[in-house]
Amino acid sequence: MTRRKSIKGQLSGLVDGMEAASRSAHGSTNAPVSSIRTGAAHQPRRRAEDANLQDLVTSIREQGILQPLLIRPIPGGYELVAGERRLRAAQLAGLTEVPVHIRDLTDAQALEAALVENLQREGMEIIDEVDATLALVANRLGIHRDAARHRLMAMLSSKVEADSPELDELFALLGKGTWQSFAKNKLRILNWPENVLSAMRNQGLAYTIAGIIAAAPTEYQAELLQFALGKTSKAQVRARAKELNPPKSRRIDRQATIVMARKLASERWLASLNDQDERELEDWLGKMPDRIRQALKPT
Template sequence: MNANNKKFGLGRGLEALLGDEDINLDLDSETADVSNLVENTVFKSEKNKVKITEIVPCSFQPRTEFDREALESLAQSIKEKGVLQPLLVRKKNDKYEIIAGERRWRAAQLAGLDEVPVIVKDLNDSETLEIALIENLQRENLSAIEEAEGLNRLMSEYAYTQEVIGKVIGKSRSYIANTLRLLGLPEEIKQLVKENKLSAGHARALIGCENAVELANKIVKEGLSVRETEALAADAKGINVKNIMPKQPKPVDRDLEKIMADLEEKLKLKVKINAGKKGKGSITLHYNTPAELSSLLDILEQR
């Protein structure tokens, strides 16, 4: 897909890539959801079953880490209900390469299945990369670094703008800009984020620090909160912490800070926890678009 196609809306381009004439999309919409498009394709195309051993992972998969616990949970669901949504694949030599659905494929193996339902599409490398990236950015719980790498590939290889990407995946331009900034961090820190040892909030605070790797290791070792990390980074940059921190802040509950950071990382939403008396409290989730709310519901339904 070239840059000229973008201004006419992502829906047309992705519909052309998947090649189903009977898929109904709002062609005036720039926010056509590739996951919905894949699901529509599933129910309007003939389903085939392929042996798991004949399927290989996508070489363009942006995800490098798969949560074992989440896979086992999905595997249990597959044992009970089967694979409800076929994998999207393409023929590659004597195998089938996954375009969308690698988590289902991995979970199906854990569930002991011999074969899984698939939809076979005739796509070239360029088309496969584009669909795989967008599908993952919309549906998968990627780490902040994996997400940034995927966003960067869409911009550098397909001339997507931050505004268009934001509409496609339901994120604000500021969110995308802040996520892309993480790519400027040292490789050691990016790996810590991929391994969920550092949150995106921790990592962003370290941008611009000369001794960022040393600080990152200190944060991991001491279990510092994002707020404490910001103060540590400000000190390293020679910034007067009093000018950036609120006056007379309330005592920080490190456990709550960590829980909020973990929730924000997993849900991709701003989370606020208000601790009350006698162990009671409330959790507030902030979303900016219907797509973010839909993504949250998908995550909750998987639990």
């Protein structure tokens, strides 16, 4: 079986500023904002309206768009491949045209370019990062997302070498650690309850708060989630979780204590002990707390 073309070769011209894109057949030019359609399937950031968007709007008004968007031709216009925040900021800044690199890309190439470009940027929500990285692995290995998830976990647990060199190269390009650290430390959050993950993806539920809810007993998770979505803090959610599920106090088994006391007071029971039993009993009595030992002394 022939090994797939090198990742670095396939990604050349699609990432790292898209420098090679300017040398493509279509070159670099300006395109009307109205002609660019966002393709949800290629946009890893679900919540592009992040807190820093206004800073980008201000920067574009003062300096323009420094890095062109990457788009591909579709019937009736273009589809955005990479640069969703820049496009949104340009719209907010009132621009009618934006600088673009136009490339003829397959669906797989467009997806990969969008994923890599976004993963190399700062400020991604961790759930978006996990989903995007998993989608990138699936795209690279030519398998479905769920299959990619199971493949990573199987490779981590069994240390199978299959696909490891390709994943090593892919994660090296991303500059976000190794595939092993991703599978071990981040992929596990997909085991959290689906309603918690949905709130992270669609309602901006913070990762740290989601972790508190996911760790709570199942019967309290829905109430905690509703409480957390009311713009509450991590401390408030943690306090509410403790209210719903307070630590169980340790209680003495009184019946067992009474039985033990009666046995120790029984001459007949003590006489039934063999030498080994007596030694173990003496050792046990020697470890008794001083307060209890003092209370047992004859008055």
